[in-house]
Amino acid sequence: MVTDEIVLDVQGLTVDISTPRGTLHVVRDISLQVKRGETLCIVGESGCGKSITSLSMMGLLPKTARRTSRVFEFLGEDLARASKQRINDLRGNRMAMIFQEPMTALNPAYTIGDQLTEHYRHHRKASAQEARLRAVELLEKVGIASAAERLGQYPHQLSGGLRQRVMIAMALMCGPELLIADEPSTALDVTIQAQILRLLADLQDELGIAMVLITHDLGVVARIADRVAVMYAGQIVEEGAAADIFASPQHPYTRGLISCIPIPGKTMPGGKLGTIPGVVPSLIGEMRGCSFKDRCSLAQERCSDTIPMYKNIQGQQWRCVINQSNQSGAGQ
Amino acid sequence: MTALIETKDLQRTFSVSVGLFKPRQTLHAVNGVDLTVERKDVLGIVGESGCGKSTLARMLLGLTPPTRGNILIDGQDISKIDRRELARRIQPIFQDPYSSLNPRRTIASIVAFPLDVLGVGTSTERRNKAIEMLDRVGLPARYADNTPGQLSGGQRQRVAIARALVINPEIVVCDEPTSALDVSVQAQILNLLLDLRKEFNLTYVFISHNLAVVEHIATQVAVMYLGRVVELTRTAELFKHPRHPYTQALLASVLTPEPGLGIPDMGLGLSFPDPLHPPSGCAFHPRCQQRRPECSVDHPHLLRDAQGDVACHLYPAKA
Numbered sequence: 001m002v003t004d005e006i007v008l009d010v011q012g013l014t015v016d017i018s019t020p021r022g023t024l025h026v027v028r029d030i031s032l033q034v035k036r037g038e039t040l041c042i043v044g045e046s047g048c049g050k051s052i053t054s055l056s057m058m059g060l061l062p063k064t065a066r067r068t069s070r071v072f073e074f075l076g077e078d079l080a081r082a083s084k085q086r087i088n089d090l091r092g093n094r095m096a097m098i099f100q101e102p103m104t105a106l107n108p109a110y111t112i113g114d115q116l117t118e119h120y121r122h123h124r125k126a127s128a129q130e131a132r133l134r135a136v137e138l139l140e141k142v143g144i145a146s147a148a149e150r151l152g153q154y155p156h157q158l159s160g161g162l163r164q165r166v167m168i169a170m171a172l173m174c175g176p177e178l179l180i181a182d183e184p185s186t187a188l189d190v191t192i193q194a195q196i197l198r199l200l201a202d203l204q205d206e207l208g209i210a211m212v213l214i215t216h217d218l219g220v221v222a223r224i225a226d227r228v229a230v231m232y233a234g235q236i237v238e239e240g241a242a243a244d245i246f247a248s249p250q251h252p253y254t255r256g257l258i259s260c261i262p263i264p265g266k267t268m269p270g271g272k273l274g275t276i277p278g279v280v281p282s283l284i285g286e287m288r289g290c291s292f293k294d295r296c297s298l299a300q301e302r303c304s305d306t307i308p309m310y311k312n313i314q315g316q317q318w319r320c321v322i323n324q325s326n327q328s329g330a331g332q
Numbered sequence: 333m334t335a336l337i338e339t340k341d342l343q344r345t346f347s348v349s350v351g352l353f354k355p356r357q358t359l360h361a362v363n364g365v366d367l368t369v370e371r372k373d374v375l376g377i378v379g380e381s382g383c384g385k386s387t388l389a390r391m392l393l394g395l396t397p398p399t400r401g402n403i404l405i406d407g408q409d410i411s412k413i414d415r416r417e418l419a420r421r422i423q424p425i426f427q428d429p430y431s432s433l434n435p436r437r438t439i440a441s442i443v444a445f446p447l448d449v450l451g452v453g454t455s456t457e458r459r460n461k462a463i464e465m466l467d468r469v470g471l472p473a474r475y476a477d478n479t480p481g482q483l484s485g486g487q488r489q490r491v492a493i494a495r496a497l498v499i500n501p502e503i504v505v506c507d508e509p510t511s512a513l514d515v516s517v518q519a520q521i522l523n524l525l526l527d528l529r530k531e532f533n534l535t536y537v538f539i540s541h542n543l544a545v546v547e548h549i550a551t552q553v554a555v556m557y558l559g560r561v562v563e564l565t566r567t568a569e570l571f572k573h574p575r576h577p578y579t580q581a582l583l584a585s586v587l588t589p590e591p592g593l594g595i596p597d598m599g600l601g602l603s604f605p606d607p608l609h610p611p612s613g614c615a616f617h618p619r620c621q622q623r624r625p626e627c628s629v630d631h632p633h634l635l636r637d638a639q640g641d642v643a644c645h646l647y648p649a650k651a
Contacts, residue, residue: 189381197587198595243591273548275519275523279484
């Protein structure tokens with residue numbers, strides 16, 4: 001159930017990384033809001049800056065990266081000016097993250113139980129016994145049988161699907177209000193992927209968490225998202241309710257992405273799939289105009305100027321010079 | 333006319349160590365697979381990780397000898413065909429274009445390598461042929477002297493395709509050729525593979541865990557579970573009327589970009605079984621929603637009828 005309370009409010013987030021070849025503009029002026037009980041999916045291809053966006057929300061950027069923003073608030077609290085101590089208090093406690101590779105995100109030298117309880121004991125000042133009970137409760141919640149015995153096992157003794165469940169349980173230990181999941185199901189089999197996503201959706205519904213899900217898979221997006229942000233070359237090029245984005249995509253990149261996917265029963269077997277020619281532009285140095293213009297079939301002269309952000313009455317926004325919808329668009 | 337590829341009771345076991353002081357155990361990676369692939373067909377092989385898809389592919393390529401059974405190409409047993417001759421007829425495209433290309437060689441020399449091995453023509457001719465092939469897969473000649481490190485993932489996969497096709501093989505075994513690629517690049521590679529198939533009269537064995545991709549490219553599909561083929565049918569038929577409960581669950585798990593459908597619950601339960609200790613009877617029975625008492629006892633035999641092959645106790649349907 002989506003409420004009106006805004007859990008995460010990010011306006012004008014920019015991340016620059018200095019490299020020997022110049023400054024890499026990984027994330028360029030993106031704005032996002034996630035409400036309690038809402039799932040926002042950030043979708044894009046590799047190198048579009050979606051993982052850096054998620055890491056920057058958690059304050060986990062590499063040292064060479066510089067983050068700036070106009071607004072960066074978590075439940076009304078300004079995180080950009082918060083002390084390191086304060087961030088540490090929130091992270092893992094009220095905001096949690098699920099990483100893509102459960103094998104690298106879990107420490108192979110510690111048992112599942114150690115890793116599940118460590119931050120709970122730290123944040124909640126709980127005893128080992130209490131933390132253990134909480135861990136068993138959550139492992140059962142994420143569908144792991146004989147949870148108590150699992151606590152003594154090491155990550156390598158679990159299958160990929162189980163490890164990802166452990167990661168989810170770990171993120172939920174302290175009852176977070178914001179959950180950021182970076183490709184939580186990508187490394188898994190399709191059958192396990194569906195189970196993990198279902199689990200996430202159910203838990204989110206039950207606990208009323210605000211969730212940001214990062215993925216490259218539009219199938220996942222369509223099935224789980226309330227709102228979708230499509231990222232390209234460090235920018236959000238289109239944003240809106242999931243149903244609107246799939247029913248009437250406005251940005252040529254979004255349309256291109258959707259036409260690329262074979263859909264059983266819809267696309268002609270053996271027929272031509274839509275493609276996006278060209279490659280993602282380099283994000284180093286000064287960038288002018290639309291970053292998609294070199295690959296866009298509708299590119300025109302105006303694309304090298306400042307690109308307006310159009311918005312229709314359903315709240316769908318897109319960054320393109322073309323405004324085909326009849327609704328009056330307000331240029332930004 | 334004999335089928336282009338035929339496997340008969342194909343089996344491959346591996347001896348695995350389960351602990352320092354424990355006896356080694358036998359893992360049946362592929363366990364009695366009978367397949368026939370006609371010329372110009374595309375056989376899609378689907379299944380979860382650990383079901384034996386890749387072992388099957390390696391056996392077809394002659395990289396792993398079968399423990400039992402045999403593989404016939406055009407009626408000829410591949411164990412009796414000379415290695416070079418086999419390589420001329422059947423070529424691979426692997427999943428990861430980052431590790432399947434030698435990073436220290438130029439693109440042209442990678443593509444020309446099969447010609448070098450077979451000793452075709454002079455070195456200039458080989459290079460020209462490689463560049464011609466690169467052009468055919470959509471890579472401009474200016475890349476010929478670059479190394480793979482300078483190319484994107486999609487471009488590298490094009491190089492791998494050019495290398496596979498440069499000696500004009502009849503069969504190409506594609507092991508998850510698009511899994512490591514972005515969706516827009518995946519579409520380009522699928523389009524290319526379909527064009528090339530027509531142009532060069534190729535037969536593909538296409539392994540993938542992505543059923544939407546298999547539906548798009550394959551003419552028939554084999555569904556594998558724990559080393560066995562549980563269903564083998566023409567693609568359209570399989571997607572319209574999946575018969576095996578495992579096929580049904582796999583199809584249900586395909587997340588198509590259609591909002592509002594929610595996330596399916598296939599009722600498969602938690603785990604893929606341990607391949608070292610496969611369940612008795614039908615290996616799928618612990619996860620099956622439609623299991624019957626006999627499923628845990630008897631191993632179902634492959635039933636061959638007009639609709640295709642299926643190995644399940646539910647078929648033939650008893651009136």
